[in-house]
Amino acid sequence: MLSAEQVQFFRDNGYLKVPGALSSAEVKELRDATARLIESGPTPGMTPGERKDYQYGRVKGADKVLRRIENVIGKGEAFLRLLGHPVLLDAAAKIVGEQFVPTYDSCVIKMPGRGVEVPWHRDGGGPRMFFDDPQTGRRFPAVNFDFYLDESTEKTGALWVVPGSNKEVENRAPQLARAGQYAGVPGAMMVPMQPGDMLLHDVTLYHGSPETEDAPSIRRVIYYEFRDKRFIDAHHRVTAERPNPGNVPWTDDWIAARLALLQKALDTRRAAGLPVPFAQHPIEALRAAAREQTRVPQPGWDESA
Ligand SMILES: O=C(O)CCC(=O)C(=O)O
Numbered sequence: 001m002l003s004a005e006q007v008q009f010f011r012d013n014g015y016l017k018v019p020g021a022l023s024s025a026e027v028k029e030l031r032d033a034t035a036r037l038i039e040s041g042p043t044p045g046m047t048p049g050e051r052k053d054y055q056y057g058r059v060k061g062a063d064k065v066l067r068r069i070e071n072v073i074g075k076g077e078a079f080l081r082l083l084g085h086p087v088l089l090d091a092a093a094k095i096v097g098e099q100f101v102p103t104y105d106s107c108v109i110k111m112p113g114r115g116v117e118v119p120w121h122r123d124g125g126g127p128r129m130f131f132d133d134p135q136t137g138r139r140f141p142a143v144n145f146d147f148y149l150d151e152s153t154e155k156t157g158a159l160w161v162v163p164g165s166n167k168e169v170e171n172r173a174p175q176l177a178r179a180g181q182y183a184g185v186p187g188a189m190m191v192p193m194q195p196g197d198m199l200l201h202d203v204t205l206y207h208g209s210p211e212t213e214d215a216p217s218i219r220r221v222i223y224y225e226f227r228d229k230r231f232i233d234a235h236h237r238v239t240a241e242r243p244n245p246g247n248v249p250w251t252d253d254w255i256a257a258r259l260a261l262l263q264k265a266l267d268t269r270r271a272a273g274l275p276v277p278f279a280q281h282p283i284e285a286l287r288a289a290a291r292e293q294t295r296v297p298q299p300g301w302d303e304s305a
Contacts, residue, residue, distance in 0.1 A: 032078070
């Protein structure tokens with residue numbers, strides 16, 4: 001469970017490495033689940049929206065290499081169980097805020113051989129990727145919790161970060177992306193990771209990973225993003241007075257569906273005899289009954305095209 005020093009390190013630097021967050025059995029289960037998805041790829045039986053979850057990129061010499069699978073929680077029980085993991089939810093409550101809501105989920109892949117670059121960026125690219133509560137002065141960040149399933153090294157395309165860049169007001173990430181350099185970027189560092197390690201990164205941290213050449217093995221990372229409900233209410237929640245809140249618009253229905261997903265994750269873990277940090281969301285107003293549906297893509301995600 002995260003210590004006060006780890007929380008402070010995250011606030012100061014915009015990232016935090018938590019070694020050994022998952023057991024080797026959990027890593028194996030998630031590796032098997034992702035291997036099945038990669039092997040099957042998008043199938044004719046899927047809706048166009050489900051097929052669109054599989055995203056491809058260019059590398060030198062090829063233009064269709066798998067780089068990402070969106071909406072993984074609905075793609076297998078292993079991903080759903082991960083959402084209720086005690087290490088994840090402890091970290092989410094301490095780093096994001098007690099009123100945490102799961103907002104995005106995906107798996108980023110660097111295939112063996114040549115893996116696709118993820119150029120320097122801040123996630124989401126929206127104008128306000130945090131919420132400063134005017135009443136308390138507290139900052140609520142948007143944070144990704146990144147679970148490494150494989151060794152991530154220079155050879156397999158480890159992530160690079162610029163520690164402290166979460167505090168920069170001006171966004172220099174597009175310039176860095178255009179330059180396409182990693183080692184030469186002032187203040188940048190590579191973050192090697194082992195299977196089962198968890199990395200937390202503030203979405204406003206500059207981060208990216210180079211294209212790989214001759215990578216000896218695959219490198220998969222599961223990304224679960226969380227935001228506090230107060231952040232969502234301030235910037236994203238669709239209301240009658242604010243039908244189009246600039247950045248990403250999240251309706252009450254969509255927020256409830258994401259919270260129902262969390263409840264389903266907790267219930268599924270309990271039914272399997274796995275540890276849970278609590279039976280329901282600790283904040284009463286954020287408790288939602290589990291639903292059958294485990295596919296809850298972003299509201300703008302067109303399932304028919
Ligand atoms: O895993 C990586 O290389 C970075 C992925 C990432 O930052 C993203 O997809 O937004």
